[in-house]
Amino acid sequence: MVNTAGLIEIRWHGRGGQGAVTSAELVAQAAINEGRYAQAFPAFGAERRGAPVVAFVRIRTDEPIRVRAEVAEPDVVVVLDPGLLRIVDVTSGLKANGMVVINTKKQPEQIRQEFSLNWSLATVDATKIARELLGVPIVNTSMIGALLRATGVVKLESLFQPLKQRFGRLAERNISAMKRAHEETLIRSKGN
Amino acid sequence: MTEQRIGIEVSRAIAIATKLANVDVVSAYPITPQTHIVEDIAELVANGELDAAYIPVESEHSAMSACLGAAAVGARTFTATAGQGLELMHEVLYIASSMRLPVVMAVANRALSAPLSIWGDHSDVMATRDTGWIQIFAANGQETFDNVLCAFRIAEDQRVLLPVMVHLDGFHLTHMIEPIYIPEPSQVDKFLPQNQYPLPLDPNKPITMGAFAPPDIYTEVKKAQQVNLTAAKEAILQCWKEFGDCFGRYYSPVESYRGEKAKVLLLVMGSFSETAMSAIDILRGEGKEVGLIKLRLWRPFPFDEIRRAVRGAEVLIILDRALSFGGPGGPVCSEIRSALYNEDKRPKVIGFVGGLGGRDISPGGFKEIINRGIEISQTGSEREFEMFGVRE
Numbered sequence: 001m002v003n004t005a006g007l008i009e010i011r012w013h014g015r016g017g018q019g020a021v022t023s024a025e026l027v028a029q030a031a032i033n034e035g036r037y038a039q040a041f042p043a044f045g046a047e048r049r050g051a052p053v054v055a056f057v058r059i060r061t062d063e064p065i066r067v068r069a070e071v072a073e074p075d076v077v078v079v080l081d082p083g084l085l086r087i088v089d090v091t092s093g094l095k096a097n098g099m100v101v102i103n104t105k106k107q108p109e110q111i112r113q114e115f116s117l118n119w120s121l122a123t124v125d126a127t128k129i130a131r132e133l134l135g136v137p138i139v140n141t142s143m144i145g146a147l148l149r150a151t152g153v154v155k156l157e158s159l160f161q162p163l164k165q166r167f168g169r170l171a172e173r174n175i176s177a178m179k180r181a182h183e184e185t186l187i188r189s190k191g192n
Numbered sequence: 193m194t195e196q197r198i199g200i201e202v203s204r205a206i207a208i209a210t211k212l213a214n215v216d217v218v219s220a221y222p223i224t225p226q227t228h229i230v231e232d233i234a235e236l237v238a239n240g241e242l243d244a245a246y247i248p249v250e251s252e253h254s255a256m257s258a259c260l261g262a263a264a265v266g267a268r269t270f271t272a273t274a275g276q277g278l279e280l281m282h283e284v285l286y287i288a289s290s291m292r293l294p295v296v297m298a299v300a301n302r303a304l305s306a307p308l309s310i311w312g313d314h315s316d317v318m319a320t321r322d323t324g325w326i327q328i329f330a331a332n333g334q335e336t337f338d339n340v341l342c343a344f345r346i347a348e349d350q351r352v353l354l355p356v357m358v359h360l361d362g363f364h365l366t367h368m369i370e371p372i373y374i375p376e377p378s379q380v381d382k383f384l385p386q387n388q389y390p391l392p393l394d395p396n397k398p399i400t401m402g403a404f405a406p407p408d409i410y411t412e413v414k415k416a417q418q419v420n421l422t423a424a425k426e427a428i429l430q431c432w433k434e435f436g437d438c439f440g441r442y443y444s445p446v447e448s449y450r451g452e453k454a455k456v457l458l459l460v461m462g463s464f465s466e467t468a469m470s471a472i473d474i475l476r477g478e479g480k481e482v483g484l485i486k487l488r489l490w491r492p493f494p495f496d497e498i499r500r501a502v503r504g505a506e507v508l509i510i511l512d513r514a515l516s517f518g519g520p521g522g523p524v525c526s527e528i529r530s531a532l533y534n535e536d537k538r539p540k541v542i543g544f545v546g547g548l549g550g551r552d553i554s555p556g557g558f559k560e561i562i563n564r565g566i567e568i569s570q571t572g573s574e575r576e577f578e579m580f581g582v583r584e
Contacts, residue, residue: 024369025199025201025369028199028369028370029198029199029200029369030199031199032197032198032199032370032371033199035197037371038199038369038370038371039368039369039370040199040368040369041363041364041367041368041369042367044311044312044363044367044550065370066466066467066469066470067466067467067470067554067555068364068365068368068463068464068466068467069467069552069553069554069555070552072554162199
């Protein structure tokens with residue numbers, strides 16, 4: 001679990017259309033609804049469907065967040081597309097005690113070995129969950145479930161209102177996907 | 193009756209502010225580099241949540257022209273633009289201020305082409321410096337939201353009747369989700385009176401606006417405009433005071449952060465000033481007597497407040513996010529240097545230009561700027577300014 005007292009910085013890696021930016025926004029809104037301070041923003045650029053995208057979240061409980069620069073040394077990295085592990089340095093700047101949350105059907109041990117990831121790991125087959133519950137491979141809400149299971153940065157219930165507001169009649173299915181990913185996420189601490 | 197605290201993108205919050213202000217006319221050209229501001233307003237109007245005329249036009253030049261007409265009949269008028277769009281409006285901006293038309297515009301501050309850039313800096317704003325608009329720089333989402341509400345009141349104040357730009361940094365503010373307090377409509381109604389434009393265009397009472405001015409009157413008109421814009425500061429200060437009394441958030445033309453007894457001051461405008469606060473904290477922790485000045489009111493320029501804020505400092509370091517090519521550095525730095533020139537005792541003024549075209553400056557970067565500024569001040573280097581963070 002990440003220490004939730006001070007500043008927590010999360011970096012999301014996805015592809016345009018997978019909802020990385022939306023994930024970041026929803027988590028920040030959940031934290032704000034908990035009465036905390038949070039910000040979310042995309043890596044600024046001209047977005048294109050399928051291209052690698054990055055989004056950021058900062059959450060802090062004790063005081064407002066002033067820094068607006070991109071997150072260079074995250075506490076947590078969330079990877080929406082396992083293919084990105086081969087083309088993007090997703091762990092760039094990740095703190096030594098940080099956590100990587102990955103959408104993959106592989107076991108954490110396998111991913112750790114394959115990509116030499118020397119951080120705590122959390123994995124979930126979010127693509128399968130999204131296909132089954134939403135009918136499309138849009139994994140953002142499932143990966144929020146995995147992030148919350150792995151880190152506890154916000155409460156699962158705090159996401160309900162932001163998801164309802166964002167997805168309307170599709171909210172219930174997204175909430176189900178988030179909950180199921182939350183249950184199915186496998187966690188291995190660093191060194192295991 | 194309390195405000196609601198929500199997590200919202202700053203651009204979308206501005207759309208809510210215009211709804212709470214009950215704008216009558218919005219004219220905009222919705223294409224890159226636009227933001228969610230006018231997209232959301234279009235939706236509010238289409239959904240019947242905002243009873244306003246939304247006029248989509250064929251260019252930014254036309255957007256501002258439509259705003260002139262709307263403001264001239266006494267409508268509460270709003271538009272938003274950014275970067276190249278602001279440049280395309282350029283000649284019409286002068287007409288809004290010279291004809292005393294209280295248009296309010298949110299400007300997402302962006303770099304200018306070429307090379308093509310949609311990212312943030314203050315190049316677009318600085319090109320509009322002399323257009324006669326009141327110009328306010330916001331440092332965070334709440335300030336942006338609050339100052340859009342204030343902008344209507346300032347612009348429409350009978351003593352002012354001038355257009356107002358509220359500047360928010362492209363991306364670093366426009367695309368940021370953050371907590372913002374949104375007041376109740378009744379609270380805003382209490383703060384923001386109806387627009388009572390004194391001489392509206394009316395077919396039953398014909399008047400002439402923007403008439404021809406031969407040499408025997410043009411100078412007098414410009415003098416009047418100068419007096420009017422300078423005097424607008426009183427109305428701005430009063431508006432900010434009353435806004436604070438209503439909502440508990442007080443604003444001032446110049447704000448100091450840990451600036452008391454600081455030997456070295458850093459001055460920054462816009463959202464980067466919040467990042468700079470962290471650098472000040474780090475350096476204060478190292479025992480350095482440094483402080484920060486945020487310049488919020490750019491026009492009318494707050495001469496007295498600036499002079500007061502830097503009194504006692506030995507070094508004043510100024511960051512500009514725009515470059516005056518072949519000139520004395522950034523526009524903010526050269527204006528402040530000039531404002532201090534006739535003071536008996538003044539700090540050494542060291543200028544930096546950085547954060548261009550969306551280049552981030554981290555707290556560590558601001559620390560470097562401050563340390564380099566101190567170094568330059570000690571060596572007595574004659575450079576006009578330095579560009580920060582350039583790969584050479």
